[in-house]
Structure formats: structure tokens, C-alpha cells
Amino acid sequence: MARIGIINCSNMARELDCAAVVCLGDMRKRKGFFDVYSKEDPLELIGIIACAGCPTAIFPEKILRKVDAIARFRVEAIHLSYCMVSLCPFIHKYAEVISTAYPGIKLVMGTHTPHDTDKFRNSVKQCLSVCGKKSADIIQGNV
Numbered sequence: 001m002a003r004i005g006i007i008n009c010s011n012m013a014r015e016l017d018c019a020a021v022v023c024l025g026d027m028r029k030r031k032g033f034f035d036v037y038s039k040e041d042p043l044e045l046i047g048i049i050a051c052a053g054c055p056t057a058i059f060p061e062k063i064l065r066k067v068d069a070i071a072r073f074r075v076e077a078i079h080l081s082y083c084m085v086s087l088c089p090f091i092h093k094y095a096e097v098i099s100t101a102y103p104g105i106k107l108v109m110g111t112h113t114p115h116d117t118d119k120f121r122n123s124v125k126q127c128l129s130v131c132g133k134k135s136a137d138i139i140q141g142n143v
Contacts, residue, residue, distance in 0.1 A: 011087075047069065055093065
């Protein structure tokens with residue numbers, strides 16, 4: 001059994017109400033960045049948590065507090081969500097801090113099957129600028 005956690009983008013979660021539907025769907029189907037796990041071996045999702053948000057002067061402490069919320073439950077791998085990998089200008093700083101603090105946890109740069117990154121970024125920008133649009137609208141092709 002593989003014990004995993006997912007960290008998603010706090011902006012996507014807060015601003016666009018992302019419920020990690022596509023991430024979880026690909027996890028169940030062992031697609032995208034979950035295809036490395038054997039279909040015969042159960043995956044145990046320990047938790048999903050939003051990142052600490054865009055860094056401030058105390059960003060290492062903020063992201064590590066978030067990671068600790070799932071790491072303390074013996075996760076073997078933490079997946080940084082597709083939205084974080086595609087949108088976050090600080091992803092490499094986060095990855096470095098997490099890998100240094102938790103060398104025994106595998107850090108995976110993605111969750112679900114990647115899409116056209118530029119199209120995804122534009123869809124997110126449209127959703128943020130149009131009142132009432134959510135991440136579900138991106139998923140369902142309504143943006």
C-alpha cells in the first residue's frame with residue numbers, strides 16, 4: 001500500500017473552489033502522475049491540503065507547517081497538484097524547502113494528466129476575471 005498526500009494551490013482552492021476532482025479521478029484510475037503506482041497495490045490518500053499561498057518572508061515555515069499536517073501521518077509521497085506545477089512561480093522554492101526538510105518523502109511534481117499549460121493558464125485567468133466562474137467550469141469546458 002502506498003500512502004500519499006496531495007498539496008494543491010491555495011489560490012485555486014480559495015478563489016475558484018477547486019475540489020481536486022480531476023486529481024482524485026486520476027488517482028483512482030492510476031493515470032497522470034499516479035501511473036507509477038501498481039494497480040494491484042492499494043493507494044491510501046492520507047490527506048489533501050492547500051499550499052501556504054504565495055511566499056512571504058516566512059514562507060519556509062508556512063509551507064512546512066502545511067506539509068507537516070500530512071507528513072506526520074507517514075506519507076511515502078506527496079504530490080504537488082497540476083495547478084501548482086503549472087501556475088505557481090514559486091514551485092521550485094517550495095520543492096527545495098520540502099525536499100530538504102523531508103528527505104524521506106518522495107516529492108512528485110504533478111497529479112493528473114497534464115493539459116495544454118497555456119490554455120489552462122488562460123482559462124484560470126478568465127475564471128478569475130469573470131464573476132461566478134469556478135474550477136468546475138474549466139474542467140467541464142465552460143471557459
